[in-house]
Amino acid sequence: MSDPLALESLAAALPPKGRLIGLDLGTKTIGLALSDVExxxxxxxxxxxxxxxxxxAEALLKRASDFEVQALVFGLPLNMDGSEGPRAQATRAFMRNLRKLTRLPFAFWDERLSTAAVTRELIAQDASRAKRAEVVDRMAAAYILQGALDRLARLA
Incomplete structure (x- = not known):
């Protein structure tokens, strides 16, 4: 696939079962989350x-291959007003480069406030600052992917 699909189009392009990977692309780390096959x-x-x-890209595509992933869901960090700033542009640039290396379809999912929501939950669970730093990126990726999965379920 050469361009990102709307989630509705991605749903139509997927087999009935198969895992998806959600990504929270940061400047220092990439948080990954995995769906179940259902x-x-x-x-x-x-x-x-x-x-x-x-x-x-090599590390990401290795994990996608290891788990036989059917598609990628990238968190798109929009500004609060819905506009795209430098982080969203960097995410789109990463995906433009990645699509040259894989045929996996992908979609973007609005990730506004995902890290903030996850951080609030970790604080509520009394997780230490060090523990939060260790897990926040992959938990944000799970938050992003769960939102997309919930939307896909409503489309079915």
């Missing part, structure tokens, strides 16, 4: 430490 539940998977694009 695409009902997103679980935090891993955090990739960003090095350079080729290394980051």
């Amino acid at each position: 695409r009902r539940l997103a679980s935090p998977l891993d955090t990739i430490k960003r090095v350079k694009f080729s290394t980051d």
Whole structure:
């Protein structure tokens, strides 16, 4: 697939079963989450430490291959007014480069407030600052992916 699909179009392009990976693309890390094959539940998977694009892409595509992933769901960090700023542009640039390396379809999902929501939940659970830093990216990816999975379920 050369362009991002709307989630509705992605749903039509997917086989009935198969995992999706959700991504929270940051400047220092990439949080990953994985769905179950039924695409009902997103679980935090891993955090990739960003090095350079080729290394980051290789690590991401290896995990996608290991779990036989059918598609990628990228969190798109929109501004609160819905406009796209530098972070959204960086996410789109990463995906433009990644699509040259894979045939996996992908979609973007509005990730506004995902990290803030996850951080609030971790604080409520009394997680230490060090623990929050360790898990927040992959939990944000799960939050993003769960939102997309819930939308996909409503489309079915």
